[in-house]
Amino acid sequence: MSKFASLTLKLTLVLGCLALLALTAYTLVLDQQIRSRFAGARWALPAQIYAAPLELYPGLQLSKYQLIEELERLGYRRHPRAQLTQGRYSQQRDHIEIQTRPFVFSDGPQASRRLVLEFGARGLDEVLEDDQSVSLVRLDPLLIGSIYPRHGEDRVLVNLSEVPALLPHGLVQTEDQRFYSHFGLDPRAIVRATVVNIRAGRVVQGGSTLTQQLVKNFFLHNQRNFSRKFSEAILSLLLEVHYEKNAILEAYLNEVYLGQDGQRAIHGFGLASEFYFHKPLAELGVAEIATLVGMVKGPSYYNPRRHPERARERRNLVLAQWRDAELIDEQAFTTAQASDVTTTGQRHNASRRYPAFVQQVHRELARDYPDDVLTAEGLRIYTSLAPHVQAAAETAVVEGLDSIEASRGLSTLQAAAVVASVTDGSILALVGSRTPGDAGFNRALDARRPIGSTIKPVVYLAALQQSERYQLTSPIADEPVRLEMPNGSVWEPENYDKDAHGEVPLFQALSQSYNLATVNLGLQVGLPEVIETLHGLGVEDQVPELPSLLLGAWDRSPLQLTQIYAALASGGYAQKLISIRAVQTREGQLVKRYPLELGDPLPADAVALLNWAMQQAARHGTGRGIYRQLDPSLQIAGKTGTSDDLRDSWFAGFGSNYLGVVWVGHDDNDVTQLTGATGALPVWARMMRMAGLQGLSSRRQSGLEWVPVDTQSWLPGDDNCSDVLRVPYIAGTVPQEQAPCARSGWNKFLDIWR
Amino acid sequence: MALISLQRCLIVAAALVLSACAVSPDGPVWPYPQPPQSGGDWGSQAPPPGPQQPPDSPDAPAPEEPAAESVSHHPTVLALVAQADEERSAGDLDRAASTLERAIRIVNDDPLPWLRLAELRYEQSNLIQSENLARRSISYAQPGPLTRQAWLLIADIKRLQGDEAAAREAQDKARGG
Numbered sequence: 018m019s020k021f022a023s024l025t026l027k028l029t030l031v032l033g034c035l036a037l038l039a040l041t042a043y044t045l046v047l048d049q050q051i052r053s054r055f056a057g058a059r060w061a062l063p064a065q066i067y068a069a070p071l072e073l074y075p076g077l078q079l080s081k082y083q084l085i086e087e088l089e090r091l092g093y094r095r096h097p098r099a100q101l102t103q104g105r106y107s108q109q110r111d112h113i114e115i116q117t118r119p120f121v122f123s124d125g126p127q128a129s130r131r132l133v134l135e136f137g138a139r140g141l142d143e144v145l146e147d148d149q150s151v152s153l154v155r156l157d158p159l160l161i162g163s164i165y166p167r168h169g170e171d172r173v174l175v176n177l178s179e180v181p182a183l184l185p186h187g188l189v190q191t192e193d194q195r196f197y198s199h200f201g202l203d204p205r206a207i208v209r210a211t212v213v214n215i216r217a218g219r220v221v222q223g224g225s226t227l228t229q230q231l232v233k234n235f236f237l238h239n240q241r242n243f244s245r246k247f248s249e250a251i252l253s254l255l256l257e258v259h260y261e262k263n264a265i266l267e268a269y270l271n272e273v274y275l276g277q278d279g280q281r282a283i284h285g286f287g288l289a290s291e292f293y294f295h296k297p298l299a300e301l302g303v304a305e306i307a308t309l310v311g312m313v314k315g316p317s318y319y320n321p322r323r324h325p326e327r328a329r330e331r332r333n334l335v336l337a338q339w340r341d342a343e344l345i346d347e348q349a350f351t352t353a354q355a356s357d358v359t360t361t362g363q364r365h366n367a368s369r370r371y372p373a374f375v376q377q378v379h380r381e382l383a384r385d386y387p388d389d390v391l392t393a394e395g396l397r398i399y400t401s402l403a404p405h406v407q408a409a410a411e412t413a414v415v416e417g418l419d420s421i422e423a424s425r426g427l428s429t430l431q432a433a434a435v436v437a438s439v440t441d442g443s444i445l446a447l448v449g450s451r452t453p454g455d456a457g458f459n460r461a462l463d464a465r466r467p468i469g470s471t472i473k474p475v476v477y478l479a480a481l482q483q484s485e486r487y488q489l490t491s492p493i494a495d496e497p498v499r500l501e502m503p504n505g506s507v508w509e510p511e512n513y514d515k516d517a518h519g520e521v522p523l524f525q526a527l528s529q530s531y532n533l534a535t536v537n538l539g540l541q542v543g544l545p546e547v548i549e550t551l552h553g554l555g556v557e558d559q560v561p562e563l564p565s566l567l568l569g570a571w572d573r574s575p576l577q578l579t580q581i582y583a584a585l586a587s588g589g590y591a592q593k594l595i596s597i598r599a600v601q602t603r604e605g606q607l608v609k610r611y612p613l614e615l616g617d618p619l620p621a622d623a624v625a626l627l628n629w630a631m632q633q634a635a636r637h638g639t640g641r642g643i644y645r646q647l648d649p650s651l652q653i654a655g656k657t658g659t660s661d662d663l664r665d666s667w668f669a670g671f672g673s674n675y676l677g678v679v680w681v682g683h684d685d686n687d688v689t690q691l692t693g694a695t696g697a698l699p700v701w702a703r704m705m706r707m708a709g710l711q712g713l714s715s716r717r718q719s720g721l722e723w724v725p726v727d728t729q730s731w732l733p734g735d736d737n738c739s740d741v742l743r744v745p746y747i748a749g750t751v752p753q754e755q756a757p758c759a760r761s762g763w764n765k766f767l768d769i770w771r
Numbered sequence: 772m773a774l775i776s777l778q779r780c781l782i783v784a785a786a787l788v789l790s791a792c793a794v795s796p797d798g799p800v801w802p803y804p805q806p807p808q809s810g811g812d813w814g815s816q817a818p819p820p821g822p823q824q825p826p827d828s829p830d831a832p833a834p835e836e837p838a839a840e841s842v843s844h845h846p847t848v849l850a851l852v853a854q855a856d857e858e859r860s861a862g863d864l865d866r867a868a869s870t871l872e873r874a875i876r877i878v879n880d881d882p883l884p885w886l887r888l889a890e891l892r893y894e895q896s897n898l899i900q901s902e903n904l905a906r907r908s909i910s911y912a913q914p915g916p917l918t919r920q921a922w923l924l925i926a927d928i929k930r931l932q933g934d935e936a937a938a939r940e941a942q943d944k945a946r947g948g
Contacts, residue, residue, distance in 0.1 A: 440879035615903040
């Protein structure tokens, strides 16, 4: 008996020791996990992508309405002048006052500044700060997206020292009153919750501390069972062993799950503030903070966007708790309780608004940075996106397609648009779908379609570079072409109107987009020369050496076509289209700058002649429809394009500040019945009008001679000719032969003998 | 080292015992060890730089253009060019370049910042960019002091590249040929 008892005791002791050992080992494993997860949490930060900041300076062509639009986009709120604080503005007629947000730009920080902006008839007249004139100042840039990992966690990191004090205090008050005194678990809360739950017969109250909730967010998500509860308890204790209360609280503020945005999980109060209220956490009011704190209990159940009434009740409960705890005074309570639960619409959510542009940014980044760096190290990416140009492009695509479809009885058209800066080839706007914010197929980058006549300027540029042989007025034969191809087939292109127009001056063959003249010219110049010109314009991949290339039987994406036109617009300098200007670490250290780089130029004079011909195309040729929407005094260069059987409609063109390409067509490559002039052109013109396209400079380039040319014979004429056009020639290439109508020079001599 | 790991074991063991206990005494009984100092956790992070006077704000009144130019420049461009000059003399060529690019984006057809950027690239021995930038500056300028400077810069570049003929040609253009 005693022997048996002693055996049992021994066995129990051994088993107990083994259990303790196992538990110790388990705890050590958990300890390792929690510490690496906590340390890791500091780094698991998606790269954040910013648009270009708006630069304010006297003389800027910007109306007060455009500025207000930009401020609203940035989440600045309008308030009376007396209540001006960071992130707010006030307006009195032509006088706008702003308190900007501080921001660390790629070239250094800019503090919050109080600016007075005076607007006049032509735009921004003056920028003042403390009654002193300011020559240049930036607004904080729009956050347009982040590159978060595949499992979809996104966050905007906040420091405990920077958040409104009410948030941590209120959170502790509502969720875990003994947070600063317990050791990770709160037995009193557990007992209380257990009693309540037993009485109710179901789980109505949780006894979790903030620490436990953080652990749950870190590891366990929403599974509820005993073993989970057990590891959660151990992990909470371990967390408290290793870290200070404030560090835990800060981690909580950044980690807690506060909703879902499609694929993207909204983690932390920083992102939640942007997501629900479209402003930084520092600018939230009492009611908004209470709404977010209230959501902790059930982010989807109390989602203020989907269930505003529930969210309001919950918020008011939270507010009452805070008043009782004297965190807020009676007046703040009354005001906050009376306010609506206002959230911004999904539309205002910039981080989802520009998926097409962000995709391009991501692709460029992927060349230099591995994915785990982009999704975890909190890099700050400064891009060239100009929000007002992007807005113009999106609106133009939506309205333009609606209007085309309505007037032509079409449906399911699609479109893409790219706007780039003429100056440095940076991408200012990118539209990949007719539905703004559509993160699906990005037509601007990935739809490769035959570019039709938009290639023709390249053919003419190749010709004009042979300046002794070709001038703008050189006669070109617009006559039938018949080519036998190596595979035995016969290629017989036609003009759009099916007619041949005989001899036409070179510039008119381009401006009227005659196919036969272009093919004849291209074959005379030589396909290899045309292809070489394409490479000179920055095309890096292989180009098919086929005669049909001359008419644009060559698949390009809208972005790739923009690349070609960027070189034309800049005066012949190939420019790599880029969307990124600089990359910074989370701490504000510069990682990489993407400087302005110019390719070796094509001859500037030949490019100038071509651009004059493209201005003729926009003024009098196939592109003239743009002036139905644009100021006729603007000089603009542009070219239409249509692929075979009216499937793809293109327009590409530029002024002095912007260049743009628009494609309109069907996703299934079906016939649209649209030419470049009836499809893409009106969208392009609408987009450029709204974006604020500036005309080309009328400055006469040195090295060119301007000659009055008789429009009958297309030979140099003079005042005696009834109809002349002033045409530029490269110095030394003006034809010797004079127009019959001219009465100077050789003709004058002949007159004497007649 | 051994002492530390022993301490850690004790802490872990203590946590274990507590977690195994269903009930524990009320109140703040738990001592909080200092957080690890090495890796540095969030609590020990330095606050971000406060609102100091931004070093980049070109608020200073626009300086006078040194050489008398026939062309007028936008005051904002002049302020940025002056700022870039300072950054350049302070040896921060990259920052100066980004300031000049900022000027170029504000007024894209003013030859002055294009020329200054060309000079900067020359200083950085980036001769190809320097020449292309100088040529683009010329394309925006009426013949005058700026185009002369640009052609002289191109002549220097050509000479460094060993292309005497092109250097002479650029030199001639600088003289107004």
